[in-house]
Amino acid sequence: MSGRFHLELLDGLYAAAESAGYELILSALTPSRDERRAVETLLDFRCEAVILVGPGVGAPVLAGRLPVVVIGWNVDNSAVDVIRTSDAAGMRLAVDHLADLGHRRILHVDGGVGPVSNSRRRAYRAAMRRRGLPQHGRVVGGGINQEDGSAAARLLLDEPSLPSAVIAYNDDVAAGLLETLSRAGVRIPHDVSIIGWDDSSLSRLPHLDLTTVRQDAAQMTRLAIERSAARLAAQSIGERELVLSPTLTLRGSTGATGPVTA
Incomplete structure (x- = not known):
């Protein structure tokens, strides 16, 4: 997820909480x-439930003490509810789109360390194998912001x-890649196609016009508030993990493969 997408999730959480009669x-x-300080603040306010946005590591500190919902990544803890988008499905959409356009040398700039980055790396390799392109696959270390994308470029x-195409960890990394490559004279998408991730507000800027894997922030936040409210009401819960299907938003940063220039 990108910083901008985090802001969209927060906006969605405030709207969904207000609609349900809760204060966020x-x-x-x-x-x-750190997490300890953040938890102390929540406990001081006597919060009844916790929603975590952004990838963490391990089980949340409050798991088992309060209802906890995480948005965006998987937590292997029966006391934690999960609302996330399928990284495997999203990467299949991205790789299939590029492969159908004739691309073979499809590279992935990852998000560095963390559970989401690990999940997308695995999904990328699986999607490349599925299309019979594992020998053309490559992962380059990236990060989460535009500076990381520029460094990778x-x-x-x-x-x-x-490469003829790049799938970035998120829209910020994709933007850094696109702008740095463009300044060096690389034509996007004629020389290199680029796909982002999240469909954040950044991807819609006219000078970027990013093709991107879309996560539905409004749906994710609504489900997180609904799940928290259900836990507080001691209602019966089915699957603790809700995995949503992403879509691919097509814009101008991807096209059919052409001559590659350095």
Whole structure:
């Protein structure tokens, strides 16, 4: 997920909570503010349930003490509910779209460390195998922001040839790739096609016009609030993990494969 998509999720959570008659309190994690501090704030406000946005590591601290819902990644803990979009389905959509356009050298710039990045790397390799293209696959280390995408682009520009297509971890990384490659004279999508992930507001900017794997922020946040409310009401819950199907939003950053220039 991108920073912009996180903001869209927060906006959706506020709207869904208000509609359901709940108040939402934000307690953020930052480089100088760890999960313990964030949890203390929530407990001080006597919060009844917790919704976590953004990939974490391991089981949330409050799992088993309060109803906990995570949005965006899988947590292997029976006390935690999960609302996420299928990375496997999203990567299949991206790889199939590019392969159908004639691309073979399809590269993935990942999101660095973390459960979502790990999941998308696995999904990318599986999708490439499914299309009979494992020998053309390659993962390049990336990150979560535009600077990480720019760094990955500079690495590619230093190589003898460019891939014909790149699937980025998120829209921010895709934007960094696109802008840096374009400044170096690479034509998008004629020389290199680029796909982002999230369908955030960034992907819709005219100068980027990113093809991207779309996650439905409004649906994800509505389901998270509904699941939290159901837990608080001690209602019967079916599957604790709800996995949504993504779609592919087609824009101008992808096209049929053509001559590759460095």
